[in-house]
Amino acid sequence: MIPYGRQSIDEDDITVVVDTLKSSWLTQGPAVPAFEKSLTQFCGAEHAVAVNSATSALHLACLALGVQKNDIVWTSPNSFVASANCAIYCGATVDFVDIESDTGNISVNALDAKLAQAKKQGTLPKALIPVHFAGQSCNMKAIATLAKKYNFYVIEDASHAIGGKYCERPVGSCQYSDITVFSFHPVKIITTMEGGAALTNNDELARQMQLMRSHGVTANQEEMTEEPHGPWYYQQVQLGFNYRMNDVEAALGKSQLVKLEQFVKQRNELASFYNDAFKRQDKISPLKVMPDCYSSYHLYVIRGTGLSSDSHKAAIETLREKGIFAHVHYIPIHLQPFYQTLGFKKGDYPHAEQYYERAITLPLYPSLTKEEAQYVVDTTVDIVNRLSR
Structure with missing residues (x-):
């Protein structure tokens, strides 16, 4: 059977995974920040936050932007359910914008008309999640113009699109969005087995997502409410999740990124x-x-x-x-x-x-x-x- 998608793993990938398995760090070691640095260099973004899935990255992106109960988030109906579920996880209401038949991406004309109607009704979205279907970027310039006009955040669901370009710049540069999310599932462009990442040019959004991916726990004294009890001390300063990527996955991802x-x-x-x-x-x-x-x-x-x-x-x-x-x-x-x-x-x-x-x-x-x-x-x-x- 010829599958619709398949990962491409070579001996270099196998070697870095084995080396990581033999190292002192299987998780929370140096491989994750090294992978994140490679992602930012490739995409031209300021920050990358690696996590255990693109779904987790979408959830953290919504949370970092303050999506909560009584908020509205719009996305494309032509996507996997995670593109919408992430907003519901935050207690928000989800709605959809119809697509262009020729590209499978969100229709800017439909978006423009829906926003005009929503403004009259007082139901404008807090965030829009355009989905770069099949690997092609949505019309992000037009979306960014509408985001500025109607004051909503933009999360690019680029789960399909790492390695793609829009207006000569890499998808993931966040030129026209607040956050961009990638997937590294085995059938995607590159793989970390399972895994995802959220990229942003906003320091505070990156800090929030980094904190929330690991239980909301910090060892950074500047984020604590009291003096450390000793060198072992940490604090949970907000509610977070166990969304970390491990070092084996990150090592594979960094090797894949080269190709x-x-x-x-x-x-x-x-x-x-x-x-x-x-x-x-x-x-x-x-x-x-x-x-x-x-x-x-x-x-x-x-x-x-x-x-x-x-x-x-x-x-x-x-x-x-x-x-x-x-x-x-x-x-x-x-x-x-x-x-x-x-x-x-x-x-x-x-x-x-x-x-x-x-x-x-x-x-x-x-x-x-x-x-x-x-x-x-x-x-x-x-x-x-x-x-x-």
Whole structure:
């Protein structure tokens, strides 16, 4: 079976992991700050806070920005549930902004219209979480302009997008946002096994996230309420969580980061191969990458424009029968049973729903061979054309 995604681990990665396992530090040692420093250098941000998952990073980002009960947070319905759950963890209310069908990203036009209406109703969001779907940045300049106009925070959910660029700058520079979040799950661009990070250019936001990732506990005397009892002394100065990344994961991440640009280059080459193969197909439409974006291509998604709901399902099942693990990213969050209990329903975000009924994620990862990619193309074209109206 050809998977839709796969990690790329080499002997250098294995060596640094083994060396860390043999070292004096498996956690809370030097590897995490070293990885964080490499992230800031690569992305051009002031601070990186490494944690045990991108979900944890999203939660800490919301908390650091003061998201709490009675606040409202908006995000994209075309994402994994963590993009919305993180606000609910803080007691906030979640709402969504529909997407652009051609990119899968939040629609700036829909956002602008929704903000204007929310201002009239007194329901403006405290924060927006735009999701860089499949590795392509959202239109962050326009979003930043709206954030300034309507006074809300911006958390970039760039779980798919490390190694990508927007307007010639690395995703993660936080030029147009308060915080950017990355994921290092094995199917992402680089991996730490599990893990994530939050990047920011704000010193206080970084300090808050660093404190909260480790129980809200500090050994820094300047943050304490009384003199230390001795060299062992620490204080819990606020409620935090056990969200730390360990040294083994961080060592792997630092090793992977060295190869990030090559990984993204290979993904773009494979995406170009797919694009060239599909451009003559009138029933297959790949997602577009906008001119000011360099996608990291975490995912390669096509839309079967002639498929119905039933034939869409049949196409994916048949691709899997043929040894290609086609998938769908994502089930719109507002259609999940939990979110329907909050009042969301089918029809609320029609572009996200229409996209979901046609989207097919095809295999894309650096070690995918051209022969495998050609098989994916030939098989996909045959199946989609046979099942299309």
